[in-house]
Amino acid sequence: MTTIKIGDAVADLLRDGMPVRFTAYDGSAAGPADASIGLELVNQRGLAYLLTAPGDLGMARAYVSGDLVVHGVHPGDPYDVMVLLKNRLRFRKPSATEALTLLRGLGLSHLKPPPPPPQEHLPRWRRAVEGLRHSMTRDAEAIHRHYDVSNAFYRHVLGPSMAYTCAVYPHADATLEEAQAEKFDLVCRKLDLKPGQRLLDVGCGWGGMVRHAAREYGVKALGVTLSQQQADWGKEAVDRDGLGDLVEIRHSDYRDVLETGFDAISSIGLTEHIGVRQYPSYFGFLRDHLKPEGRLLNHSIARHHNHREEIGAFIDRYVFPDGELTGSGTIITEAQDAGLEVMHSENLRQHYAMTLRDWGRNLVDNWDAAVDEVGIGNARVWGLYMTGSRLAFEWNEIQLHQVLAVRTSDDGADGFPLRPSW
Structure with missing residues (x-):
């Protein structure tokens, strides 16, 4: 032989x-x-x-x-x-x-697949035993697996802003912190926030958006997240910033929010987790929680096409269990079908590539501390995932879209000026 x-x-x-x-x-x-x-x-x-x-x-x-x-x-x-x-x-x-x-x-009489690394989750079809896909229970478990890793680890990667979504770089040499602040401010400007208004931020993460909106625009803001660790960190940040009279961060599914009549709703990085089949109920819920002429800003990763396509095995099993992506055309269609008027859409694809570049630099700079916090295997997963995602944005395989919509009044009023003001 x-x-x-x-x-x-x-x-x-x-x-x-x-x-x-x-x-x-x-x-x-x-x-x-x-x-x-x-x-x-x-x-x-x-x-x-x-x-x-x-x-x-x-x-x-x-x-x-x-x-x-x-x-x-x-x-x-x-x-x-x-x-x-x-x-x-x-x-x-x-x-x-x-x-x-x-x-x-090769000298192998047989080849039995070895057990996968402990960082790998069950394949999607086997997770069916955990509950219906995108049920509240299964969504909570998926969010827990990804976001309740370690606030200290996320601080090493994300930096002081603790913002885990695409930043907006006002110029090529802007720092990550400057770009994250600009992202939150762009959302506030698109929503046309004013003092005394009420803002709901669904999937609020560590509370960066609600704190920025309250501090810079004087709104009363409610943020909800399925991650207990995010909620705990965010509440401490609210108290540290002296914003307790304006901001509430709640450990909750957005579907459990009972308050209505919000002047504005922001959704920054949530749509990727809810499932495409849930879009009608998702956008319907958001519309129903806006007052007439209230605005919605939906900020989410999207594919460069609108064909149905499963997320890759690595991302599904190691990073975002049950995550789903679709094109911006599908997002806009579903928002419109839910009764929202879409006013503007913007693609920030290159900005996300730059954001991932800077997160990668942070991970390199804090590598030893990150490994101490989550272990070498998890740290390798993050380096691989962020680099692969950066390339996907650079090569236009995925994009980042902000879609601005409004709940028009019964007589068709939308509250917008004739030209964009942001």
């Missing part, structure tokens, strides 16, 4: 050639010898991950577990290697005969 070297086998399964230097635990290698970036497969478990889950998921499992080591880049920001690998490191599926020959050549 001919012995097959791992380097040759992996390179042969790639459709577009090996763009980096690949070395394996059997001493074999593939790819350019002078490459500045290298991948090292350190053990048989890593090989099993690559062969039993070809593509992004297998690579992610091997990388997160430490079985596939990247040389030449920082694990907190593996941008340079992912630029090389993106859309090139695609495994073709071997035939049954080819797979058997490969296993025998």
Whole structure:
């Protein structure tokens, strides 16, 4: 029987050639010898991950577990290697005969898939036992898995603003904190907030929007979040800022908000979590909680098309369980069908790429503290996820849209000036 070297086998399964230097635990290698970036497969478990889950998921499992080591880049920001690998490191599926020959050549009589890393959640179809998708119970669990990681960890990544949504850079050299403040202020300007008005912020995170709106525009603001840790941190920030008479942060599902007649509603980064099939009830709920001429600003990640497409296995299992994306056209259509008048839409795609760039820099700068807080596996997941997302925004695979809508009065009044004021 001919012995097959791992380097040759992996390179042969790639459709577009090996763009980096690949070395394996059997001493074999593939790819350019002078490459500045290298991948090292350190053990048989890593090989099993690559062969039993070809593509992004297998690579992610091997990388997160430490079985596939990247040389030449920082694990907190593996941008340079992912630029090389993106859309090139695609495994073709071997035939049954080819797979058997490969296993025998590698000295493996059988290949049982190893257990996935502990950071990986169940596949979507198996999570069905946890409850109906996007029920209140299952949504709360999905939010808990992602957001109740550690406020200290998020502080290391997000910076002082604790804003985990796309920033708006007023100029190319703006800092992340300047850009996050500009994002909140742009939302306030689009909503045309004025002192004494009432604002509802659904999916409020750590409370950045409600605190900015109260401090800068004098509104009374209610923020709701399904994350207990976010709510606790936000309440402390409200007290620290002396805004307790204007701001309430509530640990709650937005669907449990009973108050109505809000002058404005902001939804910044929530739509990705609620499920496309829930859009009619979501936008209907928001419309019903606005007073006539009240405005809604919906800020969300969107696809660059409106076709139905499942979120990738890595993001679904490691980052956003049950997350769903669609195009801005679908978002606008559903808002209109719920009785809202859409007044404006803006794509901030490049701004999100820049935001992710800066979060990656923060993770690199605070790497040791981040690892101490959540462990090396989780830290690797975050470096991988943020870098992959940055590339997706840069390459126009996903976008970020702010959609401004209004609940018109019965006689058609919308309260808008003839031209935008923000």
